[in-house]
Amino acid sequence: MEEEKEQPRDVFPNSPDEDPTDLARKAGKTNLLQWMEVSVSEPEKRTTTSMKVQDTYIVYLIETRITEVKLKCFGDGTTSLWRRYSEFELLRNYLDITYPAVVVPPLPEKKVTYVWQNSATDKFDPDFVDRRRAALEIFLLRVAAHPILSQDKVFIGFLQQEEGWKDLVYNTDFQSKADSKLKSLSASFRLKKPDRRFEELKNYSNELENNISNLLKIRARMADKIYGIHKVHANYSRVFCEWSGIEKDMAEPLQSAGHYMNVFSQSVDSALEDEEQYADQLKEYLAFGDALRSVCRKYECLQYDLERADDNLSYKANQKEQMQENPESPSQVQGKAGGSFSLTGMKSKLFGGDTPEQRDQKVKQLEEQIQQAEQELQFANQETQKFVDAALRDIDRFKRQRVKDLREIFTNYAIMQIKQSKKGIAIWTSAKDCFTKM
Secondary structure, X not given: OOOOOXXXXXXXXXXXXXXXXXXXXXXXXXXXXXXXXXXXXXXXXXXXXXXXXXXXXXXXXXXXXXXXXXXXXXXXXEEEEEXXXXXXXXXHHHHHHHOXXXXXXOOXXXXXXXXXXXXXXXXXXXXHHHHHHHHHHHHHHHHHHXXXXXXXXXXXXXXHOOOOHHHHHHHOOXXXXXXXXXXXXXXXXXXXXXXXXXXXXXXXXXXXXXXXXXXXXXXXXXXXXXXXXXXXXXXXXXXXXXXXXXXXXXXXXXXXXXXXXXXXXXXXXXXXXXHHHHHHHHHHHHHHHHHHHHHHHHHHHHHHHHHHHHHHHHHHHHHHHHHHHOOOOHHHHHHHOOOOOOHHHHHHHHHOOOOHHHHHHHHHHHHHHHHHHHHHHHHHHHHHHHHHHXXXXXXXXXXXXXXXXXXXXXXXXXXXXXXXXXXXXXXXXXXXXXXXXX
16 A cells, blocks of 8 residues: 655644734744735824814824735734824834844934925925825835844734734833933943944944935935926926917917926926935935944943943952952051052951951852852853844844845936936927927
8 A cells, every 4th residue: 555645734724822923933934024915005184182182193004914825714814903103103112122133124204304495394294194104114014024023923913903002012011121321321432342343333324324314415405406497497488478479470389389398397396206205215224324323322231231240250359369368358458558548447457357257258258249240241241142143133134135225226216317307308309399390
């Protein structure tokens, strides 16, 4: 008899005990986008009243759809819910604190920056709201594509759990894990042996931010000039149309030329609207600069704790060595060496030094403190090394993403400019044909 072939195991069993995320992970799906679609759509302006105070805000519809057929046993595979921008902020703060070694994608700006004369500045302006919607979708897609962040239960809940999601976030007590700003500032100035790689990354983030900021400033100035130049062409249109009224033989060519000048004048509106999308993409990388510095700040805090643990161990070991080499207390030794005034040293001079039993007890206490300090140093060293390894891996992932994204942004921007230039040439060619018919 032939051996019965073993049937392949179903990697997506209909188990009520496991959610789709766990099953997808078992099936080798490394991120959420491999089995789910995520979109942000339909921004809606709402107003609520609480304690006679009105609050006007924008909500965004987040929709998900499971694309892996075998995971749809958990429902119809689709969800939809509304989120405010403040909830996106809460999610990002949670991710930033919970995953310190990850370059967490930034959120879009709350208010318009790098404006030009015709750009929308009102945060409720439909164009600005729609561009922010697109940027929020990019934020969610970046998180969903990340191999670590996409597996987080709070993030999954943000996409699919409307009721009780905030409680889920705050129950993690993530805020208690955040380093204080004072500690971060102190660590950055007091490190004795900073890692060169993180110092270089911090410098790079500042340079990246500076270069993109300059690009956005130049682009805003160019937009002002281009907009003005195109709109002035509307005057050509007016003059040609007026002129056609007194020139019977040239009336039609002049009117047609005026029409093309008007088309050229109006063509700038859609072109600059398209440019705003590329400006928003650059602004995301402007904000990535702070995301990179955030990883550096967290490293500095860990390295600072490591160096303090090392200093504490050295101090305890030095105390023990002094007591073993000299039967007198360390304060007495310091006094004889001409050190500063010590209350303990003065008491020893007045009432005598420690007895042998007291010294033995102090040495024993120091040995216990040294043992504890060694354990603390070992733990701090392990935590720092674990952070460094994880951070460098994610920074490498970010660098690959950065090259791909910026290449695409600048290439598409150049293509858009070429199309706009060709459109201008076509309009002027048509105007030239009108003039030749005179």
